[in-house]
Amino acid sequence: xxxxxxxxxxxxxxxxxxxxxxxxxxxxxxxxxxxxxxxxxxxxxxxxxxxxxxxxxxxxxxxxxxxxxxxxxxxxxxxxxxxxxxxxxxxxxxxxxxxxx
Numbered sequence: 704x705x706x707x708x709x710x711x712x713x714x715x716x717x718x719x720x721x722x723x724x725x726x727x728x729x730x731x732x733x734x735x736x737x738x739x740x741x742x743x744x745x746x747x748x749x750x751x752x753x754x755x756x757x758x759x760x761x762x763x764x765x766x767x768x769x770x771x772x773x774x775x776x777x778x779x780x781x782x783x784x785x786x787x788x789x790x791x792x793x794x795x796x797x798x799x800x801x802x803x804x
Contacts (some may be wrong), residue, residue, distance in 0.1 A: 713752045713794035725799040731784035732801040739772065747771050749780055749792055752800055758792045 711718040732750070740751045745763040748756055761771040771777065783791030790796050 714797035
């Protein structure tokens with residue numbers, strides 16, 4: 704069983720958390736190394752925090768998930784995070800979930 708706290712999804716929704724759980728020092732997002740999200744319309748987003756599809760990297764009707772996962776957009780965002788540039792995607796600066804696996 705997994706119990707997880709609520710999320711404001713990178714400030715897209717009101718923050719209802721009791722306490723901030725993110726570490727004080729920002730680091731590269733661990734989640735963009737291991738996950739993405741496919742929305743119900745087939746758009747693929749950079750991460751599971753992008754529930755509104757603000758940063759889509761493609762459409763499954765046009766590309767395979769493998770092509771999108773290994774594509775230039777995803778690669779550029781991962782590289783930016785490794786360089787400490789967390790503003791390379793619109794939701795990343797407001798995200799508190801970057802430290803979670």
